[in-house]
Amino acid sequence: xxxxxxxxxxxxxxxxxxxxxxxxxxxxxxxxxxxxxxxxxxxxxxxxxxxxxxxxxxxxxxxxxxxxxxxxxxxxxxxxxxxxxxxxxxxxxxxxxxxxxxxxxxxxxxxxxxxxxxxxxxxxxxxxxxxxxxxxxxxxxxxxxxxxxxxxxxxxxxxxxxxxxxxxxxxxxxxxxxxxxxxxxxxxxxxxxxx
Amino acid sequence: xxxxxxxxxxxxxxxxxxxxxxxxxxxxxxxxxxxxxxxxxxxxxxxxxxxxxxxxxxxxxxxxxxxxxxxxxxxxxxxxxxxxxxxxxxxxxxxxxxxxxxxxxxxxxxxxxxxxxxxxxxxxxxxxxxxxxxxxxxxxxxxxxxxxxxxxxxxxxxxxxxxxxxxxxxxxxxxxxxxxxxxxxxxxxxxxxxx
Amino acid sequence: xxxxxxxxxxxxxxxxxxxxxxxxxxxxxxxxxxxxxxxxxxxxxxxxxxxxxxxxxxxxxxxxxxxxxxxxxxxxxxxxxxxxxxxxxxxxxxxxxxxxxxxxxxxxxxxxxxxxxxxxxxxxxxxxxxxxxxxxxxxxxxxxxxxxxxxxxxxxxxxxxxxxxxxxxxxxxxxxxxxxxxxxxxxxxxxxxxxxxxxxxxxxxxxxxxxxxxxxxxxxxxxxxxxxxxxxxxxxxxxxxx
Numbered sequence: 001x002x003x004x005x006x007x008x009x010x011x012x013x014x015x016x017x018x019x020x021x022x023x024x025x026x027x028x029x030x031x032x033x034x035x036x037x038x039x040x041x042x043x044x045x046x047x048x049x050x051x052x053x054x055x056x057x058x059x060x061x062x063x064x065x066x067x068x069x070x071x072x073x074x075x076x077x078x079x080x081x082x083x084x085x086x087x088x089x090x091x092x093x094x095x096x097x098x099x100x101x102x103x104x105x106x107x108x109x110x111x112x113x114x115x116x117x118x119x120x121x122x123x124x125x126x127x128x129x130x131x132x133x134x135x136x137x138x139x140x141x142x143x144x145x146x147x148x149x150x151x152x153x154x155x156x157x158x159x160x161x162x163x164x165x166x167x168x169x170x171x172x173x174x175x176x177x178x179x180x181x182x183x184x185x186x187x188x189x190x191x192x193x194x195x
Numbered sequence: 196x197x198x199x200x201x202x203x204x205x206x207x208x209x210x211x212x213x214x215x216x217x218x219x220x221x222x223x224x225x226x227x228x229x230x231x232x233x234x235x236x237x238x239x240x241x242x243x244x245x246x247x248x249x250x251x252x253x254x255x256x257x258x259x260x261x262x263x264x265x266x267x268x269x270x271x272x273x274x275x276x277x278x279x280x281x282x283x284x285x286x287x288x289x290x291x292x293x294x295x296x297x298x299x300x301x302x303x304x305x306x307x308x309x310x311x312x313x314x315x316x317x318x319x320x321x322x323x324x325x326x327x328x329x330x331x332x333x334x335x336x337x338x339x340x341x342x343x344x345x346x347x348x349x350x351x352x353x354x355x356x357x358x359x360x361x362x363x364x365x366x367x368x369x370x371x372x373x374x375x376x377x378x379x380x381x382x383x384x385x386x387x388x389x390x
Numbered sequence: 391x392x393x394x395x396x397x398x399x400x401x402x403x404x405x406x407x408x409x410x411x412x413x414x415x416x417x418x419x420x421x422x423x424x425x426x427x428x429x430x431x432x433x434x435x436x437x438x439x440x441x442x443x444x445x446x447x448x449x450x451x452x453x454x455x456x457x458x459x460x461x462x463x464x465x466x467x468x469x470x471x472x473x474x475x476x477x478x479x480x481x482x483x484x485x486x487x488x489x490x491x492x493x494x495x496x497x498x499x500x501x502x503x504x505x506x507x508x509x510x511x512x513x514x515x516x517x518x519x520x521x522x523x524x525x526x527x528x529x530x531x532x533x534x535x536x537x538x539x540x541x542x543x544x545x546x547x548x549x550x551x552x553x554x555x556x557x558x559x560x561x562x563x564x565x566x567x568x569x570x571x572x573x574x575x576x577x578x579x580x581x582x583x584x585x586x587x588x589x590x591x592x593x594x595x596x597x598x599x600x601x602x603x604x605x606x607x608x609x610x611x612x613x614x615x616x617x618x619x620x621x622x623x624x625x626x627x628x629x630x631x632x
Contacts, residue, residue, distance in 0.1 A: 003245075004246070009264065010246060010264060010267050011246070012245060012246030012247055013247055013260040013261060013514075014267060016246070016514075016516060017260050017514035031267060032267070050198075050199060050207060051204030051205060051206070051207030051208035051211070052211045063211070065208040065211055066204065069205060069208035072205055072208060072225055072227075081531065082532070083530055083532040083536070087532075088532055088536050089541075089544055092537050092538070092540040092541035093541070093544060095537065096541055108544060109544060110547060120530065124530035152534045152537060153323060155326055158327065159326045159327060160537075160538065160541075161324050161335050165324075165335050166538065166541065166542040168297065169311075169313045169542075170310030170311040170313075170314045171538065171543075258516070259509065259513045259514060259515050260513050260514045260515075262512060265511070265512035283503070283504055284497055284500050287496045287497075287499040290503070291496065291499055303493060304407075304409070304493065305406075305408065305409025305410065305489070305493065306406050306407035317535040318535055318539075323535075324534065324538070346509045347503055347506050347509075348506055348509065349506075355503070356502040356503065361495055364495075366495045
């Protein structure tokens with residue numbers, strides 16, 4: 001295999017970085033003047049037998065993993081999901097105050113938490129039940145897991161920035177506060193609507 | 196060039212499909228048993244001189260476009276976040292001295308870090324809290340993240356521009372806060388006298 | 391060299407503190423930072439501050455503190471050596487130079503970092519990767535920043551922002567000074583500091599004691615009284631100095 005020339009390299013990079021399959025015209029718009037079709041033919045040959053390849057779908061071209069690699073990639077693929085704001089706030093409160101009961105979390109957050117929020121944190125493996133508080137009703141307490149420390153790159157809970165650190169980093173800004181309060185009001189309003 | 200074997204193809208496909216840089220362990224978890232490092236070395240060679248390539252960032256690997264393709268691809272793309280001068284200097288100090296405390300950063304810059312500077316670097320995913328220094332007050336330390344290496348195209352911190360020369364010149368020695376404080380104490384004493 | 395310094399605008403606002411200004415001035419010497427003349431640098435800095443003052447620009451205190459320190463350093467470098475002095479003026483000058491070198495190095499390093507081929511600007515990963523099948527059932531994602539920012543948010547929301555300090559009634563230092571000055575002349579021998587406190591008012595006792603103690607120190611400094619104490623926490627005695 002001789003090394004590709006500049007134009008072939010350009011077509012290769014453009015196809016790779018594209019968000020969606022590209023037409024020959026779209027490729028030319030980025031890669032500049034040159035024989036796009038010849039470049040695509042050359043690339044198709046270069047990638048034959050590799051783990052990824054260039055394929056044509058209608059009049060558009062794109063990079064894809066080789067068909068027989070699908071078993072490594074496709075099965076039960078689940079979207080990585082970002083934790084909701086309620087989730088991350090609940091997690092933060094548990095991390096800073098553990099062990100805490102649900103009522104305590106709600107008192108600190110100033111908003112009720114739904115059952116699903118704690119479930120998600122437990123499913124993620126970051127939070128675990130940690131015994132019961134010996135007060136009337138014996139409410140369940142929650143604490144973080146070793147998996148929590150590992151995920152967030154912490155050696156121990158003591159490595160969490162303290163209030164003074166947060167303040168110094170501008171994370172306790174009163175300006176934000178006003179905004180957050182507006183947000184919270186909105187959230188509460190929304191929650192009320194969906195109930 | 197001999198065609199890649201099944202395992203090399205699997206590693207290639209996994210890296211290509213991944214949403215973010217992968218460690219050797221993560222690659223193995225998907226590609227199955229095999230010599231991942233040998234496969235990565237083989238792939239790095241295969242892609243040398245092409246429009247895309249496999250690169251190492253810290254202990255993670257990913258596919259990216261070749262650097263000299265930037266002029267073709269840069270159009271219609273947003274500039275990544277523009278950092279203030281204070282932000283750039285703070286990032287450089289953390290990267291070259293890590294782990295460092297806020298006081299050490301301030302000693303080098305000669306001014307206090309304004310609120311928001313560290314915040315912006317953490318939000319960008321380039322800087323993280325990295326434990327506490329075991330001195331009175333147990334100040335939080337900061338260090339760079341794998342995302343920092345990936346963003347700036349560094350294989351490791353050893354590749355930071357000029358780091359070997361700076362080290363040899365003693366300019367990366369641990370910040371002697373006591374010494375700087377001694378100077379400051381003198382400054383204040385002298386200022387008081389001249390009042 | 392003088393003309394270089396003159397071309398620097400007198401915009402104090404543009405500098406990030408005295409060290410930043412010093413570095414800019416040092417750079418204007420157009421030599422390696424390791425070869426700068428500290429004395430010339432001191433002259434440049436003091437000249438700069440003088441001109442700023444002549445123009446009645448408001449100069450932050452830290453610039454003036456640095457000016458005072460540099461003036462001290464200059465005289466120490468020029469005057470005959472005091473072998474007892476630790477650290478020596480040369481050592482102080484070297485430390486200053488090292489701080490400038492370090493700041494200069496980090497500034498340059500930052501610029502070189504920013505100029506690298508950066509992901510998302512110069513090099514690209516796939517725009518829409520398909521992602522891998524996850525090993526765990528669901529892959530919940532959150533970054534450490536999200537976590538601590540969330541806690542900051544909650545704290546900011548729930549923490550009282552205003553701190554009101556109640557206006558407390560106190561015995562002022564002035565009042566205590568006046569009282570002890572007036573009484574001390576009438577005493578012949580040592581008296582405890584408590585014997586100078588005003589009668590009654592238990593409520594203000596602590597405040598009166600603190601102010602009287604400070605007043606006694608001040609009078610001792612002025613050479614008007616002397617103080618005596620046997621051991622730590624033992625009664626403190628005051629006597630007029632004659």
